[in-house]
Amino acid sequence: MSPVDTWHVPDALLDRFAAVDGAALPAPEQWSVEAHLERCPDCRARLGRAMATRSPELLAVVEDVRAGLDARISALPAPARRRWGARRLTGGLLISRLLACVAVLAAATLLDLVAASGGGAAPSWLLLAAPVLPLLGVAASWSRALDPAHELVAATPAAGLALLLRRTLVVIAVVVPAALVAGAVTEADSQAAWLLPCLALTAAALALGSITGIARATALAAGAWVAGVVVPALALQDTPAALEPAWLPVWCALAIVAAGVIALRRETYPRMMER
Amino acid sequence: MRKTGPEQLSDEQLVRRVARGDRAAFDELYRRTAPWLALRLRRRCADEDLVAEVMQESYVAVWRAAGSFAGASAGGSAAGWLWTIAARRLVDAFRRRGRSAEVAVAAPPEGHAPSAEEEALGGELDARLATELARLSPELCAVLQAMVLDGLSVRETSLLLGIPEGTVKTRARRARIALKEALA
Numbered sequence: 001m002s003p004v005d006t007w008h009v010p011d012a013l014l015d016r017f018a019a020v021d022g023a024a025l026p027a028p029e030q031w032s033v034e035a036h037l038e039r040c041p042d043c044r045a046r047l048g049r050a051m052a053t054r055s056p057e058l059l060a061v062v063e064d065v066r067a068g069l070d071a072r073i074s075a076l077p078a079p080a081r082r083r084w085g086a087r088r089l090t091g092g093l094l095i096s097r098l099l100a101c102v103a104v105l106a107a108a109t110l111l112d113l114v115a116a117s118g119g120g121a122a123p124s125w126l127l128l129a130a131p132v133l134p135l136l137g138v139a140a141s142w143s144r145a146l147d148p149a150h151e152l153v154a155a156t157p158a159a160g161l162a163l164l165l166r167r168t169l170v171v172i173a174v175v176v177p178a179a180l181v182a183g184a185v186t187e188a189d190s191q192a193a194w195l196l197p198c199l200a201l202t203a204a205a206l207a208l209g210s211i212t213g214i215a216r217a218t219a220l221a222a223g224a225w226v227a228g229v230v231v232p233a234l235a236l237q238d239t240p241a242a243l244e245p246a247w248l249p250v251w252c253a254l255a256i257v258a259a260g261v262i263a264l265r266r267e268t269y270p271r272m273m274e275r
Numbered sequence: 276m277r278k279t280g281p282e283q284l285s286d287e288q289l290v291r292r293v294a295r296g297d298r299a300a301f302d303e304l305y306r307r308t309a310p311w312l313a314l315r316l317r318r319r320c321a322d323e324d325l326v327a328e329v330m331q332e333s334y335v336a337v338w339r340a341a342g343s344f345a346g347a348s349a350g351g352s353a354a355g356w357l358w359t360i361a362a363r364r365l366v367d368a369f370r371r372r373g374r375s376a377e378v379a380v381a382a383p384p385e386g387h388a389p390s391a392e393e394e395a396l397g398g399e400l401d402a403r404l405a406t407e408l409a410r411l412s413p414e415l416c417a418v419l420q421a422m423v424l425d426g427l428s429v430r431e432t433s434l435l436l437g438i439p440e441g442t443v444k445t446r447a448r449r450a451r452i453a454l455k456e457a458l459a
Contacts, residue, residue, distance in 0.1 A: 020317055027416050028405030030318075031424055037311055038354050041286055048310040055314065061323055062309045065330045069305070072331070073298075073338050 009033050009043050018050035020058055101133045101171075102178050109182040127243055128230045130179040131198040132222045135205055137171035139218035164214070168202065194243065200251040201225060203258035210265040286353035287344075294341035301338060308354060309334075312361055319425075319435070320365060329368050333361040359426065366431045407457035415450040418443055 009017070016025055017033045025033075037044050051059055108125035179194070201221050208217035233240040241247065281289060281303035289307075292300030309330065316326045337357065344356050411419070421432040422443075429447075433440040 018314070020314070026409050027411070027420070028408045031408070031420065032405070034315060034424060037315075038358060039352055041307065041354075044307065044311045044354065047314070048307075051310050051314065058313050058317055058323070059310060061327050062313050062330070065313075065327050065334070066305060066309070068327075068331055069334050072335055073301070076335070076338065 007036070008040065009036055009046075011046075014043065014046055015050050015054065018047055018054040020055040101137050101175050104129060104133060105175070105178050105182050109185055113185070124239065126179070126182055127194050127239065128233060130175075130182075130194040131201050132225045133179070134168070134171050134175045134198060134202045135218045135222045137175060138168050138202065138205065139215055164206065164209075168206065172202065196248055196251040196255070197225075197242065200255040200258065203255050203262070207258040207261035207265070210262070287351075290337075290341050290344045290353045290356070293338065294344070304337070304353070305334060308357055311354070312357060315358065316361060316365060320369075325368055325372070329361060329364045332364045332368075333357070336360050336364070362425050362427060363431070366427065366434050369437075370434050407454055410457075411450055411453060415446050415453070418446040419450050422447055 013025075013029060013033065017030065037047060105126070108129045111125040176195070176198070179198075205214070205217045205221040208220060211217075212220070229240045229242045242250075281292065281297075281300045284292065284300070284303075286304065286307065289300045289304040293304060312333070313326060313330060316329055317323070320326055320329070337360065340360075344351070344353065408416070408419075417436055418432060421427045421435055422429070427435065429440050429443050433443045436443070438446075
């Protein structure tokens with residue numbers, strides 16, 4: 001057993017600490033006791049008993065708060081149940097954003113069908129839109145303004161990279177199958193051509209997010225895609241080079257580098273919430 | 276399944292029960308942690324009304340967000356989680372009221388020599404570090420307390436103590452340098 005498990009606050013010290021103006025205690029003692037109390041339920045229970053004699057007026061406040069709490073909590077619904085649904089993973093609001101992403105996909109599919117019936121060789125809207133759609137979802141799931149649970153998330157030990165990745169997973173799990181279905185409907189010849197760019201862009205945005213914050217990173221990645229791929233494709237009326245098989249190694253490399261950056265900078269994600 | 280009474284459960288198990296809407300578990304959690312939390316808040320805020328307000332908001336947040344703790348079971352203590360919530364609420368309360376804490380900083384030591392008590396405290400804090408910590412000025416101590424012990428960010432510390440963020444950073448740096456030199 002380490003000293004951390006066996007040591008407890010000595011009675012005399014705990015007694016002095018229990019007084020409200022126990023500030024007479026020098027900093028090292030006070031800090032030691034506070035650090036220990038945070039971990040030790042036994043000493044916390046002893047502290048409660050010591051406070052009965054040393055700071056009864058504060059215990060009266062505790063009783064008042066309890067009475068007020070009873071009333072407030074009875075008026076509240078039961079706590080949200082923990083379950084494995086998109087709502088729990090995303091704070092609920094993301095659902096409407098995901099629906100918006102799917103709507104964009106549907107619109108792109110429709111445009112493709114119209115273009116195909118016209119017999120033109122225009123670039124596929126689906127190909128152009130699909131890789132950036134998850135970015136929109138990720139940005140929405142991590143935006144301070146859009147997430148009503150933002151404050152709770154910021155105070156939760158599980159915030160940070162784990163939560164970000166879970167939310168990203170939800171986005172991808174919805175958008176990718178939807179895009180695959182859309183591809184089957186339009187009978188696009190290169191079903192999977194956009195999958196790798198999509199993965200690489202999302203990973204790059206997450207990696208960049210550790211530096212600039214997620215909102216700015218997703219905007220940058222989406223902007224780069226629009227400027228570098230969508231605009232030239234529309235101008236030339238041709239399928240962009242970036243979606244040709246020759247580019248696959250490039251997207252692959254980008255995804256790997258981004259994953260590496262995420263792994264290296266994983267410690268910085270919890271603080272990102274403050275931006 | 277045999278149902279154990281809330282008294283026999285650990286704090287973490289209680290929070291998990293609260294997440295399922297168990298009022299008895301919530302009451303037990305309050306009974307166990309509220310005096311400790313009230314005292315810790317009171318040390319950082321002389322105004323008892325404000326302490327009561329922050330306590331109430333914190334426990335309401337516990338009731339609503341207990342589910343989010345269950346997900347963080349890896350190594351997180353319920354009390355530490357509770358303090359994180361309460362510290363943020365305290366900072367928010369200060370921000371709303373537009374004033375800073377009259378933080379009761381621990382008293383400066385009187386002719387300090389390491390006592391037997393302090394030696395015993397070695398379990399929590401290195402005795403040499405404790406001696407050096409006691410030599411820091413109250414201003415530096417307050418910044419260290421907020422940032423190290425309470426886990427607040429620079430911004431939150433600046434709100435809590437009512438000093439500019441730049442000053443928080445300077446003081447934190449100075450305190451670190453002082454401790455490092457003393458321990459070198």
